Amino acid sequence: xxxxxxxxxxxxxxxxxxxxxxxxxxxxxxxxxxxxxxxxxxxxxxxxxxxxxxxxxxxxxxxxxxxxxxxxxxxxxxxxxxxxxxxxxxxxxxxxxxxxxxxxxxxxxxxxxxxxxxxxxxxxxxxxxxxxxxxxxxxxxxxxxxxxxxxxxxxxxxxxxxxxxxxxxxxxxxxxxxxxxxxxxxxxxxxxxxxxxxxxxxxxxxxxxxxxxxxxxxxxxxxxxxxxxxxxxxxxxxxxxxxxxxxxxxxxxxxxxxxxxxxxxxxxxxxxxxxxxxxxxxx
Numbered sequence: 001x002x003x004x005x006x007x008x009x010x011x012x013x014x015x016x017x018x019x020x021x022x023x024x025x026x027x028x029x030x031x032x033x034x035x036x037x038x039x040x041x042x043x044x045x046x047x048x049x050x051x052x053x054x055x056x057x058x059x060x061x062x063x064x065x066x067x068x069x070x071x072x073x074x075x076x077x078x079x080x081x082x083x084x085x086x087x088x089x090x091x092x093x094x095x096x097x098x099x100x101x102x103x104x105x106x107x108x109x110x111x112x113x114x115x116x117x118x119x120x121x122x123x124x125x126x127x128x129x130x131x132x133x134x135x136x137x138x139x140x141x142x143x144x145x146x147x148x149x150x151x152x153x154x155x156x157x158x159x160x161x162x163x164x165x166x167x168x169x170x171x172x173x174x175x176x177x178x179x180x181x182x183x184x185x186x187x188x189x190x191x192x193x194x195x196x197x198x199x200x201x202x203x204x205x206x207x208x209x210x211x212x213x214x215x216x217x218x219x220x221x222x223x224x225x226x227x228x229x230x231x232x233x234x235x236x237x238x239x240x241x242x243x244x245x246x247x248x249x250x251x252x253x254x255x256x257x258x259x260x261x262x263x264x265x266x267x268x269x270x271x272x273x274x275x276x277x278x279x280x281x282x283x
Contacts (some may be wrong), residue, residue, distance in 0.1 A: 004253065005146075025114070031065070047068070048064070048066045049064075050065075064143065073112055074112055074145050082150065084115055084118050085112050086246045087170045087248060091247035094261070098211070100178075100211065100265065102125075102126060103177060104126070104129075104177050104182065105128045105179075107130045108173075108182065109132065109165070110141060111149045113138075113150070114132065115180070117146070127157045129159045131168045132210075138160060166193055167192075171196075172229070175206065176206060176207070178210060181198065181212070181215070194234050196250065199234060199237075199262055202281060203264075204250045212235070212263065214231065215259065216228055232260060235260060243262075243268075243272045246271070247274045
């Protein structure tokens with residue numbers, strides 16, 4: 001069995017309630033520490049873990065698992081610590097396929113702060129605001145995912161806002177070039193900014209021609225296709241154009257990831273599915 005599979009099974013078993021009593025968990029704590037598996041009791045109010053494993057090429061990496069799903073992670077190779085380890089995170093770089101001048105980005109949902117760290121580390125001209133209401137998630141990023149080092153190296157161009165995305169956008173008057181919605185409650189998208197309602201709120205905080213980018217996770221098969229189509233339709237009622245880019249990690253997940261982008265600008269993106277709002281069909 002692959003090392004990462006072993007860790008996944010342990011984390012999923014705990015998340016499912018296999019550790020039925022606190023006493024059992026306490027007895028396991030030393031074993032989990034030896035395996036570099038750390039329990040975050042209160043993150044998202046769900047069973048949450050940080051553990052060291054390997055990517056699909058056998059390189060050491062660290063992941064944040066919430067509610068049985070890998071929420072985010074980073075490489076443990078010092079030269080790759082700010083390189084997003086997952087395809088869906090790297091896909092947010094499609095914002096640079098456009099001619100849109102980008103200097104101010106909002107990320108809703110911190111996770112392990114993988115993409116915000118990457119963005120401020122690789123682009124000196126960009127400031128990133130991250131809306132993350134869960135202190136346990138942010139603390140995990142400081143303790144296990146090198147967030148403190150990144151903030152110190154990038155002259156504080158990464159600002160953390162401890163609010164829910166909906167609350168922040170409802171109260172703020174800030175405008176952004178790009179808004180990324182990567183907010184999840186475990187395996188499910190956070191409902192506060194879901195669908196058309198969230199798109200309307202985001203649009204009010206975008207510059208003319210700005211980008212609203214969503215990480216859409218869905219199962220394979222008809223139900224997953226319908227879920228993606230519904231998301232595209234909802235954004236299409238708010239923005240003049242919608243773009244869909246596949247960004248799945250075949251070796252790391254059995255779920256499909258898509259980057260869905262809404263904008264009122266005339267943009268095109270490398271690798272996007274033809275038609276903008278496709279009617280996807282199963283073979």
